[in-house]
Structure formats: C-alpha cells, structure tokens
Amino acid sequence: MRPLLQLLFALSSLSGFSQNAWCGTGLPDQQAELESKINVESRSTITIPVVFHVLWKDSVENISDERIYSQLDVLNTDFRALNANLKVLSKEKQNLAADMQIEFCLAFVDPFGNPAKGITRKQTSIDNIGTQNTVSIPSKAFIKNSSLGGTDAWDTEKYLNIWIGKFQSNTILAESKFPWDTIRSEDGIRIDPEYVGIHCVDALKKRFSYGRTLTHEVGHYLGLLHPWSADCTLGDQVQDTPPQRNAYYDCNKVDDDECGYIPLVENFMQFSDDLCLALFTHDQKKRVDQMISKYRPKLLSNNVSCFPFYYPTELTEDNLNFYPNPSTGCVMVDIDLDTKLEIELEIFDATGRLIHQESNIVMSIRPIEINFLQSGMYFVRAKSNGKSVTKKIIVL
Numbered sequence: 001m002r003p004l005l006q007l008l009f010a011l012s013s014l015s016g017f018s019q020n021a022w023c024g025t026g027l028p029d030q031q032a033e034l035e036s037k038i039n040v041e042s043r044s045t046i047t048i049p050v051v052f053h054v055l056w057k058d059s060v061e062n063i064s065d066e067r068i069y070s071q072l073d074v075l076n077t078d079f080r081a082l083n084a085n086l087k088v089l090s091k092e093k094q095n096l097a098a099d100m101q102i103e104f105c106l107a108f109v110d111p112f113g114n115p116a117k118g119i120t121r122k123q124t125s126i127d128n129i130g131t132q133n134t135v136s137i138p139s140k141a142f143i144k145n146s147s148l149g150g151t152d153a154w155d156t157e158k159y160l161n162i163w164i165g166k167f168q169s170n171t172i173l174a175e176s177k178f179p180w181d182t183i184r185s186e187d188g189i190r191i192d193p194e195y196v197g198i199h200c201v202d203a204l205k206k207r208f209s210y211g212r213t214l215t216h217e218v219g220h221y222l223g224l225l226h227p228w229s230a231d232c233t234l235g236d237q238v239q240d241t242p243p244q245r246n247a248y249y250d251c252n253k254v255d256d257d258e259c260g261y262i263p264l265v266e267n268f269m270q271f272s273d274d275l276c277l278a279l280f281t282h283d284q285k286k287r288v289d290q291m292i293s294k295y296r297p298k299l300l301s302n303n304v305s306c307f308p309f310y311y312p313t314e315l316t317e318d319n320l321n322f323y324p325n326p327s328t329g330c331v332m333v334d335i336d337l338d339t340k341l342e343i344e345l346e347i348f349d350a351t352g353r354l355i356h357q358e359s360n361i362v363m364s365i366r367p368i369e370i371n372f373l374q375s376g377m378y379f380v381r382a383k384s385n386g387k388s389v390t391k392k393i394i395v396l
C-alpha cells in the first residue's frame, strides 16, 4: 500500500489546502482558461531570479546552501530538457518534450539594491510554520509575513519567492500560487524542507528526494494545471497531454488508464515519483508563455543581478564538491559538469587503497549518493574528459 493513498482521508481538515494529494496547490478559477487570443512571439531564454526564504525551528530544517544549489540544478536541467532521465524514454515520448527555455538563478541583489546570496535564513519558535495560516479571509500564511513570524516576500513581480518551512503533516509536500492569484504578498511557493534539493534519505523517502516537487510547483507558478479530469477531457487546458481520469501515483501506471490514452506518467505535472518525472510538453510551454505574457510580464524584463545557469565542460577543483562533509555515512558528490560528459569516480581509503570505482557515469541525477560503511578519512577522485580532481571527505 502506498502511504499517500492511506493519507488522503486526513487532508480535508488542512485549512488553506484544497488538493487531495501531495501537492497543496488549489484548484484553478475561471482565469485559468487558456487565453488563446494572446500571441506569444518566439522568444529567447527567460531567466527568473529566485530567492529562498528558510524559516527553521529545529536545526535539521535549516538546510544547507548545497541542498539549495542542488535544487536549482534540478530546476534548470528540467526546464531546459537537459535531465538525463528524459534521454532513456522512447523516441515517441522524447518528441513530446519541450525545452521550456526558462532558467533560474539565485538573486544576488535584494529589492533594496543590497548584495544578497539568494537565500535568507531566520530562526522561528513557531511549530510547523510552513502550513500555518490566519483564519481571516483571505488567509495569510505565517511563513510569508514578517508580522506573523515569517519573512516578507521580495518584490513578487521580479522574483520567484520560495519559502522553506516545516509542514504540519507529511501528506502535503508543497503549495504554489497560480499566476492569476491576486494577493501579491502571498505569491510564490512554500515547501517542506524535507523535499528541497537532493540529499541522503532512507529508502522510504526516496520517492520525493530528487528535487522534482519544486519542478512541479514552479509549473503551477507559471500557470500549469494537473492533467487529469473526471470526464476524460482536457483537465489542464493543454492539447498534447493525454486525457486521464485520475492522478498517477507512481511510475508504473502505464497499462491502467480509463480514458483510453497511453498515460504520460513522466509529465512533471503528475504526482509520479521524482525519478520518473521527465518532461513538460510543447503545448505546456505555449501555455506557460501565454501566462507569463499576461500575468508575469515583469519576469521578462527584470534587471535583477544573478549568476546565470551554466555547466562547465572541464572538471576543476571548484566544481567537485561534497555535502555534508564531514558526514555520518552518506555523502553527496556534487559535480557541476556538462551532463553529456562521462565521469569516472574512484574512492580511496586513508592508506591509499582503492575501495570503490565507478566508470562511465553519465549523471542520471546530480549529485551522486555514496554510502560509506566505516568511519574514517577517504579520498574521492573524479575524472572526466582527460581531467582529474581529488578531494578529501571525512566520515564520522
């Protein structure tokens, strides 16, 4: 039995969340209809400045910069169709995939012109700040308002605000506002820290530990809907996503669709597991372009400074990193490198003995997780394209 299905019945009591699964994004209103009269010119790549607001009570909720960087990597590869799990799909499905031509960068200047790093941090004494809302109508999210103990949004017309704070239950992982939602101070995404970025988790939690909860929520932020509808029509107002009656909850629903179409379980707007989510479609891209043009035009012309998305083609000291380090047995090896390049990894113990070797790794997911059985000092050597870099890690 899949745990999420068992928990569906508990969700109706969660105020502010109307969706009956892990995504808490509400149902659309009439403004979600496709605005077919809007013509979107062919465009160059859009870069969206992002700020992550971390609100933490327990120190484990104060997730590392590296986790957040890995999350940004996931968003960038997914929205540029550079994710390696797309390459293993059938040609037919690969042809459905669109390069969304949207990139994300950490904002290096705040709305007042001060230098920033795209991440704010604040300790809180509030339990489950991620899901606390006022009872007023419209309600306000504690995490999004400094007067309620959270952090105020940066100008929501120019920045994508992502608040990270503990959610009350494990049934909902994140929630996004749609572009047509009107309360600017609430615009953006909130997410439980457990589901941000790529990190070491136990086997039961791996379904959502590869950063694609935010890929899905950013899809909502840009106007995309879930692709299902009870009557097998266009649940998401998008032509090239096959009609489906219900949500898919894993990667293996391919022979079980009531609407008579081949299920596209790999679409980022499904509820499938992170490792099989792989693509946005061409018509989803069209809808996003129309939504940005109508509701988020300042994203097209923002002048916010940030580091652009870029993967080097050469391995260097700077683009081989580990986190956490020291660790307690599980380490993420984060290699910022062109996803097409093959990588070889070797691990040596303190005496110089080779204890592990992997060859011809094309990074299906980045970073790579390595589990160590014994504490001690180790050396990890990465090789790619004729270059070699070695760095030390400590296992406690």
Ligand SMILES: [Zn+2]
Binding pocket: 023, 024, 025, 216, 220, 226
């Ligand atoms: Zn959703």
